[in-house]
Amino acid sequence: MPGKTKAVRVQHGALPYRIGPDGAIEILLVTSRETRRWIIPKGWPIKGLKPSKSAAREAYEEAGVRGAIGSKAIGSFVYDKWLLEGVSVPCEVGVFPLKVERQHKTWPERHERETRWCSPEEALDLLDDPGLRDVVAGFVARLEARKAAE
Incomplete structure (x- = not known):
C-alpha cells in the first residue's frame, strides 16, 4: 500500500570481540534460536538501561560474555524480526563493540x-x-588500522 510504512522497532546488539595472543582479532557469533543462523547477540531495549548496557546484557544472556562495552554504536543494520503472531516487523539494531574480558561456563x-x-x-x-x-x-x-598505527 503506497504511503503505508511500518514503524521500525529498535533493538540493541553487541559485537563481542577479543585480540588473540598472536594479535589477531576474533569475533564471537551466536546462533538465533529459531533459524539457527549466525548472528550477534541482540535484543529489545531494557527499561532503565542505556542502549550500550542493554547490548552488554544481551551478550551475557545469549553468549555468556562480559567485558568493556563501547558507549557509542559502531553502526546499525535493519532486519525483519518475526514475532510469535507470524508477522514480521522491521527492526533497526544499533551495534556496540564489546571487548570480551570473560566468557562464563554457564549463562542463561x-x-x-x-x-x-x-x-x-x-x-x-x-x-x-x-x-x-x-x-x-x-x-x-x-x-586493524588502529593496531597498524600503534
Whole structure:
C-alpha cells in the first residue's frame, strides 16, 4: 500500500570481540534460536538501561560474555524480526563493540544457542545479513588500522 510504512522497532546488539595472543582479532557469533543462523547477540531495549548496557546484557544472556562495552554504536543494520503472531516487523539494531574480558561456563541461554569464536573473514562468511556484515567489516577495518598505527 503506497504511503503505508511500518514503524521500525529498535533493538540493541553487541559485537563481542577479543585480540588473540598472536594479535589477531576474533569475533564471537551466536546462533538465533529459531533459524539457527549466525548472528550477534541482540535484543529489545531494557527499561532503565542505556542502549550500550542493554547490548552488554544481551551478550551475557545469549553468549555468556562480559567485558568493556563501547558507549557509542559502531553502526546499525535493519532486519525483519518475526514475532510469535507470524508477522514480521522491521527492526533497526544499533551495534556496540564489546571487548570480551570473560566468557562464563554457564549463562542463561547456553542450551538454546551455539557460540563460535572466529576470524573476521570466517565471521563475514557465516553472517547472512548484508547490513550486519557491513558493520562487522567496518569495525574490523578500523581496529586493524588502529593496531597498524600503534
